[in-house]
Amino acid sequence: MNDYKFAPSEEKFAALIWRHEPICSGDLVVLCAKEFSWKKSTTYTVLKKLCAKGIFQNENAIVSSLIKKDEFYVRQSQRFVEDTFGGSLPKFLIAFIGGKKLSDRQAEELKKLIDEHRS
Known part of the structure; x- marks a missing residue:
């Protein structure tokens, strides 16, 4: 699967x-x-x-x-990042953002996610 x-x-x-x-x-x-x-x-x-x-x-x-x-699409998303960006989440985010600026709210949400998922 x-x-x-x-x-x-x-x-x-x-x-x-x-x-x-x-x-x-x-x-x-x-x-x-x-x-x-x-x-x-x-x-x-x-x-x-x-x-x-x-x-x-x-x-x-x-x-x-x-x-x-949700589980199916999480796996698909992980596979996409792995196949396309060598598993690099930062490379994926740079490509996804595409040179646009993040709003303060978006930046704070990303910081919060990073903190929650940091090992």
Whole structure:
């Protein structure tokens, strides 16, 4: 799962599950038909793929997450910083800020975060 990146349709599907979990797989099929115009087979194919990746589970026709939305995106963000900036948070922040000036409030919030997460 650590290296998994959603395709756009998978991301919408995952968001739907996270929003409604736990959800009966039959109800998920109905929601996907309504939201995405998917057929039953498409819903189950995508669900099976994401279950195999360890993101969701379908136990006794109840679909739920093995990884919560926030946790998934934290891992994705960490992987992005690792892959793009060699794991350097300062390099990421410099690129993210892009030469703009921080407001006093933003600077204070960053200082507070640094202090809270300092080892």
